Amino acid sequence: MPQIQLTPAQRKEHRSEAHHLDPVVMVGGDGLTANVKKEVDAALNAHGLIKVRVFNDDRVAREAMFLTLADELNAAPIQHIGKLLVLWRPMPEKAKERSDDEDRKPGPRDFKVLKYSKRAGQRPEVKTLRVLGNQRLTAGGNVRRAKPKPKTSVKKRSQT
Numbered sequence: 001m002p003q004i005q006l007t008p009a010q011r012k013e014h015r016s017e018a019h020h021l022d023p024v025v026m027v028g029g030d031g032l033t034a035n036v037k038k039e040v041d042a043a044l045n046a047h048g049l050i051k052v053r054v055f056n057d058d059r060v061a062r063e064a065m066f067l068t069l070a071d072e073l074n075a076a077p078i079q080h081i082g083k084l085l086v087l088w089r090p091m092p093e094k095a096k097e098r099s100d101d102e103d104r105k106p107g108p109r110d111f112k113v114l115k116y117s118k119r120a121g122q123r124p125e126v127k128t129l130r131v132l133g134n135q136r137l138t139a140g141g142n143v144r145r146a147k148p149k150p151k152t153s154v155k156k157r158s159q160t
Contacts, residue, residue: 004076004089014049014078018086023053031056032065040087041073048091054083108132113141 006014024043027036043050052069054062066085070077078086109131114124131137136146150157 004074006076006078006088011076011078014076014088015086018049018051018078018088021049021051023051023084025050025052027052027054027056027065029055031061032068037069037072040069044073044075044087044089045092049078049086049088052085052087054085056083111137113137115141 024047025036025039040050040052054065056062056065062083062085063080066077066080069075069085069087073087073089075087075089078088080086111129111131113127113129115127116124127141129137129141129143131143134146135143138144
């Protein structure tokens with residue numbers, strides 16, 4: 001696959017973004033294996049912009065690895081400085097799992113409540129209460145049904 005071509009301004013912007021990143025993938029003594037390529041591909045899918053550290057003293061071999069990774073993984077080579085390689089690829093769009101997610105209401109929530117004993121001297125008990133979408137938690141730690149909102153205001157109801 002061909003490499004992504006970037007303008008010098010775009011490359012400069014990605015270099016500045018990568019400055020604070022830590023290397024995500026390390027290339028050891030075996031060099032560029034299939035597993036290393038797979039890990040670099042997964043890291044590019046997850047992060048988009050990554051650093052790769054190569055533990056090899058041969059600069060020509062590191063440059064060849066840099067260009068090979070960029071070419072085979074369809075990534076843009078951003079920077080090769082010392083033993084660090086910086087690669088960028090646009091992150092893939094995540095497909096929506098279900099289209100009716102927008103219509104869904106919030107699901108059940110779990111709250112931890114301290115229940116004090118009626119007898120003196122006993123420790124309070126921690127209870128986990130599940131509150132559904134149509135319920136609310138009172139100040140006393142009880143679960144009540146939520147009151148439906150009135151469709152008209154108090155002022156309008158008093159006028160009729």
